[in-house]
Amino acid sequence: MGNITLGRYIPLDSPVHKLDPRAKIMAMLLVLVAIFFPAGWLGYGIIFLAVSFMIILSKLSFNFIWKSMKPMMFMMFFLFIINCLVLKTGTPLLTIGKFAIYSDAVKQTLYIVVRLLLMIMITTCLTATTKPLDLTLGIEDLLSPFGKIGVPSHEIAMLISIALRFIPDLIDETQRIIKAQESRGVDLKEGKIMERIMAVLSLIVPLFVSAFQRAEDLANAMEARGYAPGEPRTRYKVLKMRRSDWLLLLGAALLLAGMIFLAFFA
Amino acid sequence: MGIIEVKNLSFSYDEEDNAVDDVSFSVEEGSYTTIIGHNGSGKSTVAKLIAGLLEKKSGTIVIDSMELNEENLKKIRNRVGIVFQNPDNQFIGSTVRDDIAFGLENHCVPQNEMDGIIEEFASRVRMTDYLNSEPTRLSGGQKQRVAIAGVLAMGPKILIFDEATSMLDPQGKDEIKKVINQIHRKSGLTILSITHDIEEVTSGDYVIAMNDGKIAMTGTPEEIFANEKKLKEIKLDLPFSVKLQKELVKKGLKLEKSLTMEGLVEQLCRLNSNM
Amino acid sequence: MPIEFEHVSYIYSDGTPFRYVALSDVNLNIEEGKMTAVIGRTGSGKSTLVQHLNALLLPSEGKVKVLDRVIEAGSKPKQLKSLRGQVGLVFQFPEYQLFEETVLKDVAFGPKNFGVSEADAAEKARKALKLVGLDESYEQRSPLELSGGQKRRVAIAGILAMDPSVIVLDEPTAGLDPQGTVDMMKLFRELNKKHGKTILIVTHDMEQVFTFCDNVIVMENGKPRISATVGEFFKDSSLCREMDILPPALIRMKDALREKGFRFDGNVNDMNALAGAIVKQVKKHG
Known part of the structure; x- marks a missing residue:
């Protein structure tokens, strides 16, 4: 698990880390929407510069961002092949025997790749600079206006934060069960179909049993400490929007407006 | 009248055998009572019934002169704190600070008072240096100390330990036993400890020995240990x-x-x- | 054939910021046919050490010799499966590895994985269940409905059914009540004495080590600090104190009395002998 960088929080001391999670989530959403307007290369260039500025400000290394993108590379290459096979418009760029790669295939792929890269950059910018718990708090607050139409924003946030809290424990548990079953001769890498099915069962059943046990213990612990879903409670962590947060939102909104302008009016 | 009065309490998980069968006892305010018995003797079930986590089949539980029922449940929960066996499964917050805050949030403690309370109780269990630590960085004993702080912060009169040391290594066990003794001496809380640790029994004032859902013996540790034959019968040692x-x-x-x-x-x- | 560790190191997540040296340059000999306790603080490398015995972990450096196999760092060992049948490893809280519909099927799962026929596996499973003290009435029950202690017995039977010659147990009595603990330890002693199994137990409980084991290995910071017989290790409490381990009650008592002028020779190792020695000395004075 040590090598996965996508979606991971990196504890650094930067102005971006200190921003209000609500502002960051909203800004991310605005810029993500902006990407989907066909604003052309100029538009993408502007977004790229803006996001790069945020990354530099957050003290994240571009190497880290690059690592987050790597897992996507294979997918993008696959996409390129499909585009080459399907898109036969524009001018042929390269001809190998009967087969030709057309300029539109390259252009289309590049469009998608650039958008995807931008999306990864933007989301990484959020997840790497915001503690998972602060993210949940932000989501809770942003969802709370929807409480009137029955969205249980607090319960959703509690659910996410508990899931986040127990992910490392569940990973440990999974590894322990894998080792225990390997000690009983389970071979996860090879074997006949029936053996494979048994191998998977021998992991899943114990994992479920222990997850249920955990859930029961946790429910007891929460109840014993006075937690009752739906009842009023105070909150320890309070979020405060400051001037820098509003600035971020303003910047994101301007970026979106700019893209709309480039796409439809320029 | 004791702070806990249990009369003719019965409970069953499956409608057939009673896991707790016609149990009556009384716990004096400020005492340190241990409940012993082999696995499956019903001692943990009794603890969960008193904490209002399970619903009794019959009998009465009176805590601090209030009968435990639907109506009083919330008030009683404020008076009874419970620390469970598994250190990981009762750590709810993402850091020590957040975990202690969890109970305070539930009890609607105003936000601006929380930090003071959190720091006070963290220092009581000597976890001040770890306030911002995540649970994965803590030992089992440390996690249990946080659980104790979280429960204490809610201001209970009774503290139940449900085999709180049984999953810890010797260092962890030692830490927790010391903390429990300290709390008992200094704050005068009523302690009810469900335990397998026969050495812990000697530090208590009163013992309830259970077997097959029933009470087998009650008395001071001296009285209990005097009856070796009976203890052997219910598979307990001196x-x-x-x-x-x-x-x-x-x-x-x-x-x-x-x-x-x-x-x-x-x-x-x-x-x-x-x- | 003993088990040998030669300059074994094990490093978790090497090459990442989470790099952690769990074992460093371990040299160790574990006697065949004996019951050896592995003790040490949490995080001292006990569990990492024992997971090398059935090649769940492969050494980052050095080599491990187990039975007739040599597992060397860097080389990819073949046929790990046969080794796993010969060295049975029981993890902590093994009740969480049960998954089959019936107790018998679950216990037979191990042998079947090692290519034993259905009928033979069931036969081995029956034998193993008998060894752990569960009679036929348990065979068709669901393992998930049993009590905690029974589940653990079924899980241990699951390893015994593979008929390993070395049995490794990681804190097998954690969470059991005192009676359950003693019963479990007696079972391992019997497997060792009657069935000639080499047994390794990772434990925190010094009473168990003192009463049931032959040898002790004390791990500290990824290295074995002490490897000795139980008699040597508990001669007095000095080694324990040095390692920050609470000695067994009998040793503590002996030491406390020694300090006050009592004398005991080396073979005062049970309650009866201790009581006898005390009475003799008190009466001489009294």
């Missing part, structure tokens, strides 16, 4: 020093009853120097 003392008395030494190793050593010393 502490080492008590066993040795009995052996010595059998071999003809005259000794006063003493539960601890130190007490026994002191007596033997006196005998040895009585030249």
Whole structure:
């Protein structure tokens, strides 16, 4: 698990880390929407510069961002092949025997790749600079206006934060069960179909049993400490929007407006 | 009248056998009571019933002069804190600070008072240096100390430990036992500890021994340990020093009853120097 | 054939910021046919050490010799499966590895994985269940409905059914009540004495080590600090104190009395002998 960088929080001391999670989530959403307007290369260039500025400000290394993108590379290459096979418009760029790669295939792929890269950059910018718990708090607050139409924003946030809290424990548990079953001769890498099915069962059943046990213990612990879903409670962590947060939102909104302008009016 | 009054309490998980069968006892305010018994004897079930986590089949539970029922549940929860066995599964917050805050949030403590309370109770269990630590960075004993702080912060009158040391290593067990003793001495809380640790029983005031869902014996540790035959019957053992003392008395030494190793050593010393 | 560790190191997550040296340059000999306790603080490398015995972990450096196999760092060992049948490893809280519909099927799962026929596996499973003290009435029950202690017995039977010659147990009595603990330890002693199994137990409980084991290995910071017989290790409490381990009650008592002028020779190792020795000395003075 040590090598996965996508979606991971990196504890650094930067102005971006200190921003209000609500502002960051909203800004991310605005810029993500902006990407989907066909604003052309100029538009993408502007977004790229803006996001790069945020990354530099957050003290994240571009190497880290690059690592987050790597897992996507294979997918993008696959996409390129499909585009080459399907898109036969524009001018042929390269001809190998009967087969030709057309300029539109390259252009289309590049469009998608650039958008995807931008999306990864933007989301990484959020997840790497915001503690998972602060993210949940932000989501809770942003969802709370929807409480009137029955969205249980607090319960959703509690659910996410508990899931986040127990992910490392569940990973440990999974590894322990894998080792225990390997000690009983389970071979996860090879074997006949029936053996494979048994191998998977021998992991899943114990994992479920222990997850249920955990859930029961946790429910007891929460109840014993006075937690009752739906009842009023105070909150320890309070979020405060400051001037820098509003600035971020303003910047994101301007970026979106700019893209709309480039796409439809320029 | 005790702070906990249990009368004719029964409970069953499956409608058939009673896991707790017609149990009655009383716990005095400010006392340190231990409940012992082998696995499956019903002792943890009793703890969960008192904490209002399970619903009784019949009988009554009165806590601090209030009957435990739907109506009083919330008030009683404020008076009874419980620390469970598994250190990981009761750590709810993402850091020590957040975990202690969890109970305060539920009790609607105003936000601006929380930090003070959190720091006070963290220092009582000596976890001040770890306030911002995540649970994966803590030992089992440390996690249990946080659980104790989280429960104490809600201001209970009764503290239940449901085998709170059984999953810890010797260092962890030692830490927790010290913290429990300290809380008992300093704050005068009523302690109810469900335990397998026969040595812990000697530090309590009163013992309830359970077997097959029923109460087998009650009394002071001295009284309980005097009845070795009955203890054996319900598959429980004596502490080492008590066993040795009995052996010595059998071999003809005259000794006063003493539960601890130190007490026994002191007596033997006196005998040895009585030249 | 003993088990040997030669300059074994094990490093978790090497090459990442989470790099952690769990074992460093371990040299160790574990006697065949004996019951050896592995003790040490949490995080001292006990569990990492024992997971090398059935090649769940492969050494980052050095080599491990187990039975007739040599597992060397860097080389990819073949046929790990046969080794796993010969060295049975029981993890902590093994009740969480049960998954089959019936107790019998679950216990037979191990042998079947090692290519034993259905009928033979069931036969081995029956034998193993008998060894752990569960009679036929348990065979068709669901393992998930049993009590905690029974589940653990079924899980241990699951390893015994593979008929390993070395049995490794990681804190097998954690969470059991005192009676359950003693019963479990007696079972391992019997497997060792009657069935000639080499047994390794990772434990925190010094009373168990003192009463049931032959040898002790004390791990500290990824290295074995002490490897000795139980008699040597508990001669007095000095080694324990040095390692910050609470000695067994009997040793503590002996030491406390020694300090006050009592004398005991080396073979005062049970309650009866201790009581006898005390009475003799007191009466001489009294």
